[in-house]
Every structure is written in C-alpha cells, then in structure tokens.
Amino acid sequence: MSNYTKEEVQYYANFARIDMPDAEAQKFADRLDTLLEFTDRLKEIDTSDVAKMTHPLAFTNVLREDTPADILDRDDMLKSVEEHEDGMIKVPNILD
Amino acid sequence: MAVNKTASELQSLLHSRELSVTELTKETLQTIKETDGPIQAFLTVTETEALQAAEQLDNLPDEQRGGLFGMPIGIKDNIITKGIRTTCASKMLENFVPVYEGTATERVKDSGMVIVGKLNMDEFAMGSTTEHSAFQKTHNPWGLDRVPGGSSGGSAAAVASGQVLFSLGSDTGGSVRQPAAFCGVVGMKPTYGRVSRSGLVAFGSSLDQIGPITKTVEDNAMLLSAIAGSDYRDPSASEKAVPDYRSALTGDIKGLKIAVPARYLGEGVQPEVRDAVKTAIGVLESLGAEVDEIDLHYSRYSAPTYYVISSAEASSNLARFDGIRYGYRPEDAKDLNEIYLRSRAEGFGDEVKKRVLYGTYALSAGHHEDLYERAQKVRTLIAQDFQDVFKKYDIIVGPTSATNAYKLGETIKDPLTLYANDLLTTPMNLAGIPAISVPCGFAEGLPVGMQIIGNHFDEPLLYKVAHAYEQATEFHKQTPPAREGN
Numbered sequence: 001m002s003n004y005t006k007e008e009v010q011y012y013a014n015f016a017r018i019d020m021p022d023a024e025a026q027k028f029a030d031r032l033d034t035l036l037e038f039t040d041r042l043k044e045i046d047t048s049d050v051a052k053m054t055h056p057l058a059f060t061n062v063l064r065e066d067t068p069a070d071i072l073d074r075d076d077m078l079k080s081v082e083e084h085e086d087g088m089i090k091v092p093n094i095l096d
Numbered sequence: 097m098a099v100n101k102t103a104s105e106l107q108s109l110l111h112s113r114e115l116s117v118t119e120l121t122k123e124t125l126q127t128i129k130e131t132d133g134p135i136q137a138f139l140t141v142t143e144t145e146a147l148q149a150a151e152q153l154d155n156l157p158d159e160q161r162g163g164l165f166g167m168p169i170g171i172k173d174n175i176i177t178k179g180i181r182t183t184c185a186s187k188m189l190e191n192f193v194p195v196y197e198g199t200a201t202e203r204v205k206d207s208g209m210v211i212v213g214k215l216n217m218d219e220f221a222m223g224s225t226t227e228h229s230a231f232q233k234t235h236n237p238w239g240l241d242r243v244p245g246g247s248s249g250g251s252a253a254a255v256a257s258g259q260v261l262f263s264l265g266s267d268t269g270g271s272v273r274q275p276a277a278f279c280g281v282v283g284m285k286p287t288y289g290r291v292s293r294s295g296l297v298a299f300g301s302s303l304d305q306i307g308p309i310t311k312t313v314e315d316n317a318m319l320l321s322a323i324a325g326s327d328y329r330d331p332s333a334s335e336k337a338v339p340d341y342r343s344a345l346t347g348d349i350k351g352l353k354i355a356v357p358a359r360y361l362g363e364g365v366q367p368e369v370r371d372a373v374k375t376a377i378g379v380l381e382s383l384g385a386e387v388d389e390i391d392l393h394y395s396r397y398s399a400p401t402y403y404v405i406s407s408a409e410a411s412s413n414l415a416r417f418d419g420i421r422y423g424y425r426p427e428d429a430k431d432l433n434e435i436y437l438r439s440r441a442e443g444f445g446d447e448v449k450k451r452v453l454y455g456t457y458a459l460s461a462g463h464h465e466d467l468y469e470r471a472q473k474v475r476t477l478i479a480q481d482f483q484d485v486f487k488k489y490d491i492i493v494g495p496t497s498a499t500n501a502y503k504l505g506e507t508i509k510d511p512l513t514l515y516a517n518d519l520l521t522t523p524m525n526l527a528g529i530p531a532i533s534v535p536c537g538f539a540e541g542l543p544v545g546m547q548i549i550g551n552h553f554d555e556p557l558l559y560k561v562a563h564a565y566e567q568a569t570e571f572h573k574q575t576p577p578a579r580e581g582n
Binding site: 009012013015016017018019020027028031032035036038039040041042043044045047050051052053054055056057059060061062064072073076077079080081082083089091092093094 | 191192193194195196287288289302326327328329330331332334335394397399400401403404411415418419420421422423425429430431432434435436437438440441444446449450452453454456457460466467469470471472473474475476477479526527528529552
C-alpha cells in the first residue's frame with residue numbers, strides 16, 4: 001500500500017512538465033514511496049545547529065574582457081533544433 | 097597486437113615510428129568491431145573522425161609528441177564532443193550533435209589522444225548497472241551475464257576488455273569507481289573542481305566530476321594530468337596548480353597512516369569482498385603503512401543525503417530538456433505545453449523520471465525545509481567527519497563496492513540493495529574529496545576493488561599508494577575471459 005497517491009505524483013509531474021497518465025502515476029507512487037521511506041531516516045539527526053553545505057569547495061567567478069563576439073555559429077546551433085525557419089526556432093502558436 | 101601491449105610499450109613504438117598512429121587507430125577500431133558484439137560498450141564508434149585525427153598526428157614532428165601521443169580513448173556519452181553525437185544514453189538526445197567541445201575532451205585531443213568512440217552509460221548517469229541505457233545493456237567482460245556497474249559501465253568495460261587503454265567516465269555518487277571495481281580496472285574520482293565540468297551534461301552539479309578509467313595506475317595519473325586544471329568556462333574548476341601525478345609514483349609508503357572505517361567492512365559486505373580487501377590492507381601494512389580502525393559516524397546517512405541532493409539538482413538541471421532547442425520533440429503536439437509534457441514523458445526513461453519527480457518533491461514548498469535543507473545540513477556533518485579523520489590519518493581505505501558485479505536484471509527490482517552499495521561511494525562526492533579504486537582480488541571469480549580515499553587535492557598521495565599496492569600485487573595483470581587471446 002502506497003502512502004503516496006497517484007494524484008500526488010501527477011501534481012509533482014505537472015511541476016516537472018512530464019505527462020503522467022494514471023497507470024504510470026501509480027507505478028511511480030510505489031517507487032517514490034520506497035525512496036521517501038529511505039530518505040526519511042535523515043530525520044533521526046538533530047540538525048538544528050548545523051550550517052547547510054551547498055558546495056564542496058569555495059569558488060570565484062571567472063571573468064573575461066567584455067568584448068562582443070559570436071561565440072557559436074547560429075546555423076550550427078540550429079542543426080540540433082527539430083523545427084526552425086529563417087534562423088529562428090519554431091513552436092506551435094502560443095496565443096490564439 | 098596492440099591490444100596486449102601496455103601504454104608505455106605503445107608509446108615506445110609510436111615515438112620510434114615503428115608504429116604509426118593510423119595503424120594503431122585502425123587496429124583499435126578493428127578490435128572494437130570484433131569484440132563489442134558481446135560487450136556492447138560503445139554507443140558510437142567514430143571511425144572517420146578517429147582516422148582523420150590519426151593522420152594529422154602522424155604528421156606531427158617528434159618534439160610535439162607528448163606522453164599520451166596517439167593513444168586511443170573512449171569517452172562516456174555524457175561528455176560532449178564537437179560534431180560527434182552525444183546521447184547521454186537517452187532517447188531525449190538520440191540525435192543530438194554538440195556544436196562545441198567539452199574542456200576535458202579538448203584537453204584529451206590537445207594531448208595527442210585519439211577519440212575512437214562514445215561509451216554506454218545509465219541514462220543521464222542515473223543508475224549503478226548501465227541497464228538504464230535507452231539503447232543497450234553493456235555486459236561485464238569478466239562474466240557476460242553480469243553488469244559492468246554504472247553509470248560509467250561502458251567506460252569500464254571498454255578498458256577491461258582491451259578495446260582501449262584509456263577512457264573517461266563521470267562520478268556523481270560512485271559512477272567511475274564502482275564500475276572500475278566490477279570490471280577490474282583503475283578508476284579515479286578526483287577532488288570536486290579538479291577537472292572542469294564544462295561539456296559534462298550536468299546531473300548533480302555540486303557532486304559531478306569527470307574521472308579517468310585505465311588499466312594501470314600510471315596510465316590513470318597521466319590522463320588526469322592531461323585533463324585537470326582551471327577553466328574560464330567553469331567557475332567551479334579549481335585554480336590550484338596541477339601537479340605531475342606521475343612523479344608521485346615512488347612506491348614508498350613507509351609510515352603512512354591509514355584509517356579503515358569499521359562500517360566499510362561490516363554487515364552487508366559480501367564475505368569474499370571483505371576478505372580480499374582485508375588482505376589488500378595487509379599488503380599496505382607489509383609495505384610499511386600503519387593501519388587503525390576508525391568510525392565515520394555520519395557515513396550511514398550518506399546514501400539518503402545523496403539521493404535527496406542529487407535528485408533535487410537533477411530536477412533542476414534536466415529542466416533544459418524541453419523539446420524546444422534540441423533533443424526529442426513529438427511530431428504532432430498541438431501547443432507549447434503539450435511539447436513540454438510529451439517531450440519529457442516520451443524522451444526520458446523511468447529512472448530519470450523517478451529522480452526528477454523525487455527532486456521536484458524535495459524542492460517543493462511543503463518539503464524543502466524538511467528534506468532538501470536537512471540533507472544539506474547532514475552533508476556538512478558527513479564532510480566534517482572526513483576532516484576529523486584527516487587530522488590524524490593520511491588516507492582512508494575500504495572496499496569500493498559491498499558486492500561483486502550483479503547478474504543482469506538481478507537487483508533491478510530491489511533498489512535498496514543498490515542504495516546500500518552506494519554507502520561506500522557517495523560520501524566522497526558529498527564531501528568533494530578524491531578516491532581511487534584499484535583491483536585487489538576476486539570474489540567468486542569476479543573482480544573486487546579497493547578504494548583509497550584522501551583529503552581535497554590529495555590525488556598525488558592516492559596515486560602513490562595505489563601504485564605501491566599495484567606493484568606489490570599481480571591483479572592488474574589479469575585479463576577477463578572475454579578479452580581476445582584468452
């Protein structure tokens with residue numbers, strides 16, 4: 001029995017922009033349940049006075065001269081685009 | 097036959113011009129053609145590009161021929177290669193051809209190496225068996241019914257089977273070291289930031305690191321020397337100077353202080369693996385090292401911490417795959433939202449979807465604090481644990497994996513078994529410290545890896561210990577049954 005419902009899976013799938021039919025959502029509900037149970041053990045630790053670690057090492061920005069340049073070729077970049085026209089990427093109408 | 101020669105033997109032949117790069121490249125391509133049927137390590141073999149590169153290298157004057165000159169190398173298919181298909185073993189990127197070169201591959205080429213192909217992996221580097229590839233399952237050369245490990249399974253299997261002497265993998269939670277252990281080869285996860293991540297398709301940005309996989313420690317040191325260093329394209333690439341790792345291979349480890357975490361040889365570790373690693377630690381002692389058992393209190397929380405952080409970062413990183421600028425796009429989507437929803441539903445495999453869903457959950461308003469932020473805090477405790485140990489000891493040693501290679505399909509339905517194995521490799525990614533896996537024996541006829549772990553930027557020390565061990569043993573000379581000539 002899953003604590004995680006398929007409706008909840010669909011709720012998060014919508015945030016992640018993944019189409020999620022009912023049958024698939026049920027499958028992931030069970031899998032996420034296992035994962036949640038596994039990661040729930042982190043609650044055993046008192047972390048109230050612990051600082052968060054976001055990155056293993058400190059790093060600084062890498063700067064370069066602000067010189068305008070074509071870094072990549074537009075035609076080359078468009079080779080990986082499914083649909084394009086006049087140098088622009090084509091998508092279906094966004095507005096009616 | 098080049099397949100049975102060492103890198104230094106090949107170098108002598110190339111530098112004396114008894115062997116041309118073109119001849120070596122042709123032989124390598126032929127070996128891949130003859131051996132890859134049962135192994136399935138390669139997703140793309142770059143025959144045309146490799147032969148063109150070889151011809152150019154043959155025209156180089158002697159003084160421009162470095163220590164890796166003419167060496168064939170395979171690249172994990174999540175490291176982009178200009179003009180060569182880079183799929184991440186995903187339907188999402190099945191036909192993606194990058195328009196620029198990754199820093200690591202650029203440096204590989206600059207050092208005179210020849211890229212002969214792109215290697216299979218778990219989709220977007222998510223998995224521990226290479227069974228999550230959208231295209232094929234790679235088989236372990238030591239037992240074709242076994243997995244090569246993951247996610248750099250193709251990279252490890254290609255080296256173990258003698259197809260190439262060098263490959264690049266990536267390690268987010270053990271993905272270089274565990275397949276190296278399963279396939280009986282050497283795999284290094286360098287310090288976070290030691291190798292630029294520019295061109296590595298991001299999975300968990302604060303954990304990912306490109307690492308070399310090779311047959312010997314010396315080869316590994318040479319390849320890391322070639323790819324390490326700062327990079328204007330990656331602010332997380334360290335500015336720290338890159339030492340000559342090969343000069344660290346002195347063989348002298350007298351007086352070295354080694355810590356062995358009790359938990360790393362405790363419950364859940366296969367008895368034959370434990371015996372092999374204990375014997376290997378005995379070899380290090382016989383070479384003059386001092387060994388103590390220690391406790392790493394928070395390491396048992398490393399796997400759950402890793403899953404929360406890596407999934408959260410993956411859910412963010414993989415948002416770029418939306419079907420618009422590159423990658424899979426369904427043909428008949430009627431509006432923009434349908435492109436997004438269906439591109440990602442049809443382009444991603446189940447393991448990727450699971451982690452993106454879990455990461456989205458962990459980052460969501462109701463769970464952010466209790467899951468994601470808590471994991472970040474536990475990460476601090478795990479890293480502090482290591483720093484406390486490194487105040488008293490030079491290195492930490494243990495098994496790379498709790499078991500030998502699984503049978504194909506054996507544990508795929510039992511994710512917790514896979515997660516338990518992650519306890520041995522994920523802490524190093526969370527702390528950002530380096531670790532190397534070297535072959536140290538066999539369990540039921542399958543290779544076992546010993547993991548040597550050091551403090552930040554201690555790669556020279558790790559290579560020194562790994563090389564001393566390698567020279568004192570014969571495991572690196574053994575080749576799998578699937579390899580030609582056996």
